[in-house]
Structure formats: structure tokens, C-alpha cells
Amino acid sequence: MKRNLHPADRIIRGVVGIVFTGFALFNGDYLEEPVLEVLIGVFGALNLISLLSGWCPVYHVAGISTYKVKK
Numbered sequence: 001m002k003r004n005l006h007p008a009d010r011i012i013r014g015v016v017g018i019v020f021t022g023f024a025l026f027n028g029d030y031l032e033e034p035v036l037e038v039l040i041g042v043f044g045a046l047n048l049i050s051l052l053s054g055w056c057p058v059y060h061v062a063g064i065s066t067y068k069v070k071k
Contacts, residue, residue, distance in 0.1 A: 003054040
């Protein structure tokens with residue numbers, strides 16, 4: 001897997017991933033729909049995986065890369 005995420009993009013994904021995963025795990029009784037809770041948790045987890053790997057499958061399919069190679 002070739003990196004396609006800029007470090008700033010990775011930081012944003014990390015924040016989004018932590019917020020969404022935390023909300024899905026610790027929302028209390030705010031969400032009463034378990035399917036929605038699971039989808040939010042999966043979205044957060046996928047953002048955390050992108051943070052750690054530096055690779056986004058959606059960017060790959062779309063042919064987008066925000067990662068710039070230093071020369």
C-alpha cells in the first residue's frame with residue numbers, strides 16, 4: 001500500500017476517528033438505534049486505521065493523493 005494521505009489529513013482523520021469511536025462507545029442513552037451506533041463506530045475505526053497506515057481506500061479508488069513526496 002502506497003501512502004496517499006498528507007500528515008495534516010492524517011491528523012484530521014485521527015481527531016474524527018477518536019470523536020466518532022468515543023461517541024459510539026460512550027454515548028449513554030443518547031442514541032437508541034443500535035445499527036446507527038455500530039455504523040458510527042465503524043466509521044470512527046476506519047478513520048483511525050487510515051491515521052495509522054497513511055492510506056485511504058476511498059482516495060485510492062478515486063485516484064486522489066494528498067501525500068507529497070519530498071525531493
